[in-house]
Amino acid sequence: MTTLKQSHGAQFTRIYSYGAARGDRVVGNDELIEAIDSSDEWIQQRTGIVTRTRASAGLGAVDLATEAASEAIAKSGVSPEQIDLVIVATISNVQQTPSMAAVVADRVGANPAAAYDENAACAGFSYGVTQADALIRSGAAHYALVIGAEKLSDIVDPTDRSISFLLGDGAGAVVIGPSDFPGIAAAVWGSDGSKADAVGMDSTLTEYRDGSAKWPTLRQDGQTVFRWAVWEMAKVAKQALEAAGITADDLAAFIPHQANMRIIDEFAKQLKLPETVIVARDIATTGNTSAASIPLATHRLLAEHPELSGGLALQIGFGAGLVFGAQVVVLP
Secondary structure, eight states, rough: OOHHHHHHSSSSEEEEEEEEESSEEEEGGTTTTTTOOOOOOHHHHHOOEEEEEOOOOTTOOOHHHHHHHHHHHHHHHHGGGGOOOOOESSSOOSSSSHHHHHHHHHHOOTTTTTEEOOOOOGGHHHHHHHHHHHHHHHHHSSSSEEEEEEEEGGGTTTTTTTGGGGGGGGEEEEEEESSSOOOOOEEEEEEGGGGGGGGGEOOOOHHTTSSSSEEEEEEEHOOHHIIIIIHHHHHHHHHHHHHHHHHGGGGSSSEEEEEOOHHHHHHHHTTTTOSSSOOTHHHHHOBOOOGGGHHHHHHHHHHHOGTTOOOOEEEEEETTTEEEEEEEEEOO
């Protein structure tokens, strides 16, 4: 039998750079409280959100993705032509096809890179990093652009008290490539489809087409999601530390999905993080941006704390599916 030739890639990978783009509008709690019959105090107590960024009508998720990607590429030292893999994590592409990734690849000058979208909701960025790392080490790609991009304001019902006030718009991107040292640890990722009803869309596109349902929007069972995130995801975070062969004391930063400030604070407590670990709390002024939240929060953390460069960060995403993904990375 003829033996097939197989590719082999770099031994290690790392994240070279982060890029970010937030919605162009700052939306305060006061703009949203009438529709949900609530108050600024109630929103801040429950979520820690003071303002969130949202995109104007003419600004799409693909535009935010392009802006974030352009910054990441410019800071990476890698030319766009060298990028041969583009992954976009999103739940808010307004077109079933073509993929947002193919459009962004062309816009940033990475044509003809392999490009695809993946839907793992708020764990989408972690999933993308895991895939890029594996594909580069296998030899299937050399340099990857991974983007989390969302315009959640397109799929929110302003009157929904379960989730509407949480959501923002934005995109975060990274360039990943070969490394002389391990820059991305083994991922701990998975799903629990038995809890699929806990958070997701309230109707289908075919139901909307047939007139039996309104435009599909996000909704959640807040208590179910909160309990799952706090108890089950704290275990996943600990497993990610073990997979990386480190302890919480070795971390420079903890960057969880920006779902809810109460969840973030409970996480930090359960992980017994020392005071030296900086915890990302971007949710206060950006809101929950699903797949974009981890790279957006990391981008802000690096801007505010440049001393974190070269340090270890635990990143964990979790959301609709239910899905989860976590890994320790070396910050660029």
